[in-house]
Amino acid sequence: MHRYSEFDRDFVATRNAQYRDQVARRVAGELTEDEFKPLRLMNGVYLQLHAYMLRVAIPYGTLSSAQMRQLAHIADRWDKGYGHFTTRQNIQYNWPRLVDTPDILDALAKVEMHAIQTSGNTIRNVTADHFAGAAIDEVVDPRPYAELIRQWSTDHPEFQFLPRKFKIAVTGSAVDRAVVQAHDIGLQMLESRGELAVKVWVGGGLGRTPILGQVLQEALPIADLLPYLEAILAVYNLWGRRDNKYKARIKILVNAMGIDVFRREVQAAFETIAQDFSGEDQAVLEQLRQAFDFSAATDVDEAAYHQALAANSLFRQWVDQNVLPHRLSGYSIVTISLKKPGQTPGDASSDQMRGLADLAERYSHDELRVSHEQNLVLPHVALGHLPAIFDALTALDLQTANVGLISDLIACPGMDYCALATARSIPIAQQIAERFSQLGLEETVGAMKLKISGCINACGHHHVGHIGILGLDKGGVESYQITLGGDGSENASLGEKIGPGFSADDIVPAIERIVAHYLDLRSAETETFIQTLRRVGLASFRDAAYVDPATEVIHAS
């Protein structure tokens, strides 16, 4: 893993000291809220419905065991004993006191973490495939490139006051687990004519105006990556709208200019900017490749694994659902579901975090990952260690075998916490997961991406859910709008609204009717929900959703 340099440590320490002074001056009345607010936001501190919220960056979703233990310590010492892992691979604390936030930031700095650029109109935490460095389908580990971008973009003076926030995601595989087409810039590392190159999408984003990214470059040489990104940002900084925050994202600019004109502008900027890059970035990149390299062979005996598979049906079910093959022989990738039906998606208690840190240290080469789907990952686990891990997860109540199923759903904090929300999302998520779990239908339904947002800003990625739910305020009542047919994978598509919203009481039965309709229509058990929907079309699903609830129920299998 990447470690801080002395420069990084000094930089974070200086920023933390500045922030401590800013908080002291605010509390003493020397700064007004208008003066202070941008300063706290630069350090990830929001004021939400019930309390402040601190958003901590987890670059490309990678954590060491020491970092996870410190996150648990922070949860106990300054919050309510848990943390919320988000769709941007970050962690949020929902209850810190403002006056404690300087101490929290110092505690984070001890494990080389911070909350810088987790808010504001700047380049946010760079996200990546959560299986990076482990995925069997990967061309190259995307994290050295994500880290290079993080170093370049952190405190970059030109990009601290962009027209609007800016999100970059990187994948090293053609199988897109990072939703790159829904980002301001999406990057896919690939091989082109025997050389490593990068495909560049620009202008994707969800929110108020959902748009998939357009291809700006099919195969950009790696050496051009940073100057090219800088050129994109320079064009955006110059031409992006600042008169209307709803028109300020780069997607609006790209659509207004047209992709060809935008590409020409970027190319012109690139030719100037590239001259300032002396090759130092490539030297850093080479160091980063070595820092992230994982190629240790394993000689762990696999007998325990095979015995457990034969003897323990719960273990077998968990392996089938939550464990994937690794690119290295003898290893596997373990996804730990934070979606036990009835619990809050993405939440982990401090005890669970500490338990997972222990597992990572002992069994996963000291690494954990946070997925944008709000789960955690042990990326490098020897097959022979899987039974011990399953037992430990069971003791932590983290053995839920539902990864990729309907109860493995994404939900933003919604109006239970968020000041921007227009409706709650967590209770709907809980009810849907519990309902399908009770029906025993999760495995029958199979692969399903259900995503819930509590407002139009779409932190819950509802536009790219096979089933998306958007919570709105309709005349002072929570109302839930369904979209169908979204897809965040390499076959990306945006969901389509099916009609008027449902009440909080009616939304779960409506989802049930849609799923029942799929089970009726699918051509074979192997045809997934999204495949059936694409084959059959939206209309009949719409009809199914709006039939009289009294006439249709799913029967438990």
Next chain:
Amino acid sequence: MARIKAPVVVTANRLGSGEVVYLSRDGRWQASMDAGQVFTELAEAEAALARHDNELEVVGAYLINVEVHGARVEGQHYREQFRSLGPSNYWHGKQTEANDAPV
């Protein structure tokens, strides 16, 4: 958000803790909405907001529509009902506290 019309209460968050508070009849910021002064004249509420919204103790003061049920004061919009109680997924926030009204 719904248009503001009387009866209303002034609400804010405490600067240091972020806790939701309400302006009470004695001009102090209290944790319970029941302790909040209910203004039946919007102009009076706006004047109170103007007097108090720059106080160092709080941040982000604004007016909310309320309904009065005897000694109980309840936010008219569900957002304010949630703010006055806490989240629905955990027994956290104001719902766990003894009512610190009346004043």
